[in-house]
Amino acid sequence: MSLSVHDLTELLELWEELNLTGGDNHNLSHVETLKCRGAVGHSAFLHVLCVLYVFIFLVGLAANGLVVWVNLRVHRNRYETHLYVLNLAVADLCVVATLPVWVASLLQGGRWPFGESACRLAHLVFSVNLFGSIFFLACMSVDRYVSAARSADAPDSRRKKVARRLICVLVWLLALAASVPDTYFLQAVQSSHRDGAVCRPVYPPDNPREWMAGVQLSFVVLGFALPFPIISVFYLLLAAAIPPSSDRERRASRLIILAYIVVFLVCWLPFHAVLLLDTLALLNVLPFSCRLENFLDVALHLTQCFSLVHCCVNPVLYNLLNRSYRYDLMKAVIFRYSTKTGLARLIDGSSETESSAVDNGVTLGSLLSEQEPQQEPALRIPQGLGAGD
Template sequence: MNDMEIPWDSLDELNFSDTFSNITSVETMVCATAFNRTALLNSMCVLYTFIFIVGLAANALVLWVNIRAQRDSSPRHETHMYIAHLAVADLCVCATLPIWVSSLAQHGHWPFGEVACKLTHLLFTVNLFGSIFFLACMSVDRYLSVTQHADEGGARRKLIRRGACVGVWLLALVASLPETYFLHAVKSAHGDTMLCRPEYPEENPREWMVGVQLSFILLGFVFPFPIIAVFYVLLARAFARSSSSSSTSSSSPVERERCVSHRVILAYIVVFLACWGPYHGVLLVDSLSQLGVVPLTCGLENVIFVALHLTQCLSLLHCCFNPILYNFINRNYRYDLMKAFIFKYSTRTGLARLIEASNVSDAEYSAVAVENPPQI
């Protein structure tokens, strides 16, 4: 986020007299900035502030409701563990945004020091990878929960979920270490501005930069997106088979609920693709241009520079979409939310004691809401 000054620093740091001492003339091309840099910075600050406010509030609410729901002896949600970890990851991503906004508002100046540079970036990247990996785990888990009987291997599946959560966090940490290792707070060559940016080995900095970018593309999109898409398509097919084998009419509550489930599954895939596809696409073009596969012109350089920053803002919108897709549109979650607020704020009126005395189980609620709804 703080590489706004990098192209100009690189030009100032080149030692042409030593490198090209035996060459009579050197052709260099300095591209003029074809965009309003101040407008870009201000736009990013506004977008990050919006994501911070909405994402922080929504994910904090999700985490609070899930913690309260787990106090029940028999929790209803098959993927509650992944949802809680997903909310934590998105919450931590949003928590780092004010620091980036502060730096962007100062035109990329990083006043917080090198330790904060590394730790903030590590916290941001670990939770960013963790959020993506947990979405992939949820797609697999939901498909297995539908195709397998709920009473088969419940304890074993719970243990597997806990192991998967630990594995996700470890993998996210490992994926974040390379770029974090090279991050430094360095002084700009053309002023007193401090920048938080990676400093790769001088022998082959371009190869290191491209390697880090390609690893981010592979781990952040190429591997998880097919998993998410394939398993949610399989889940939709499982719903379709159960629908065709049942004798319910197309206007029955069960069939309408299944249609809603198909649309929700489609939304899972489309939102992930829309948030992460553009950023990784631009990152791939940038990597190919650095390798010389795609000719780098001044026009393309300006487009890549602006597109990388805007699509990164778009990708972070998933922190706002995840609570809506995986929680707020879920009927059981809305019931948990309603119950949590009732029990917290209505104790003086006796309404909480009345609901508790009615002893309506979660299964009874689900049966009243819709007969045997698909579990997504």
């Protein structure tokens, strides 16, 4: 996503120069510039970024890889909200899998030694999967509320399966379409400040600032301005749709729902706020100063790195906090070879007992579970909710 516009190599280029005239006929970096001294040393800052990205890579690879493995290993004859969780884990896994490429570039001082095809491919994989991750989070919020509000109607399970699979395909196609402007302008161009090429966007020479501003605004809209209201509204509606059960169960469900909203906000708002400031600076809405330029250089990349922590948090929020997933994990890992002893069957029986603890009621597992029970129980929806369905 954003790595393609203000990618990691842009930090080295923009740290030493500021675009004041709008660019020549080739690249934004080949322009009349004004030197601004950075507040942070190149080497120290780049090493901090490398350490952070390596940490995100290791944690995200292990957590999302485990989620994908468990979901593929455990076969359930249940309706398929877990498809969103599986696709979310795949998207996050692919995002973090590209991070070693950026770290390798950073360790070479921002140079891109892999060629132009790899430049485009790496950015495309990153961008498509990052958009896909965000879009699947929005789809899950809508699906969970609709499932809770309409479950009393006992809709056709097969039709719901087909609809969810089509939605997954559409999400990936939309993520690909959203990534096209990001990838189209990428080139491996010769750097004017160091030996070797850098992987960066090269916009049309007549109005490069406007092109960059337009691409960045599309990231803000598609990556935050649209998904966050959808996630917030439908999860808040879901929290309101939880019928009276035990106070403890109701409170726990609402806390998890609130966590979904807060984590997305905390991870993504800082980056998109800084990206919006940078866009305003590109359009000369904000007056130039070296302090602003240095702040944007550092803040863009730090907040972008922090936003990728979401790829590590998603497996915890949408899997480890779910009872069904924990049982599946125990069966797949701890009791993988113990089916003959009856331990796995004992876990299955315990899971079914806890899932039916509240007769026809809405529990944390039934509302927030990615793996729903084989028979869809009639939920007690408050008076008026879903009327006319």
